[in-house]
Amino acid sequence: MIYPAETATLKDGNTCTIRSAASEDAARMLQYMHIMLGETRFLLRAPEEFNYTEEAEAAILAGRASDPRTLMLLAEKDGQIVACADVHSHGAKSRTWHRADLGMSVRKDYWHLGIGSALMERLIAFARAHDFEQIELEVVAANRRALNLYVKYGFEVYGTRPHGMKYEDGTYANNYMMVKTL
DSSP states (O other): OOOOOEEEEOTTSOEEEEEEOOGGGHHHHHHHHHHHHHHOSSSSSOGGGOOOOHHHHHHHHHHHHHOTTEEEEEEEETTEEEEEEEEEESOSSTTTTTEEEEEEEEOGGGTTSSHHHHHHHHHHHHHHHTTOOEEEEEEETTOHHHHHHHHHTTOEEEEEEEEEEEOTTSOEEEEEEEEEEO
């Protein structure tokens, strides 16, 4: 789905642009992902595991933009991607058609500015408008910042996955599974 560009005012009074991701964003998206994966252990991949080519990333972005039940948004500031979020169908089978999955990341330099809230509001509105009945996500239990955002928007923990992630140093992180009924 294509979402037209709009300006969002941040908590510090500055603005950012929120819009749909497009295949033309592939190179900047790869750069963004390499930055993000190096900033936090809360994402599923280590930086060295993200090895898409620009062409492969462009194809992924084009597919998401053309899917009427997917919305992938970017937040841009000063020509850089500073956040990315998406909501998409849990599956094409009739028994899961009512479910959506949500994912979000924000660069560390842009935490606490309201970008996550701006993206969340748009994703929830999209899910409602496209007849999803619930949105699901998974979050590392120690990621208090993200957890607080999700709770603020009505997500509830419905389970814990012990040792949901294992890090290179042999330590583990539990994951919370969350759901929001629309």
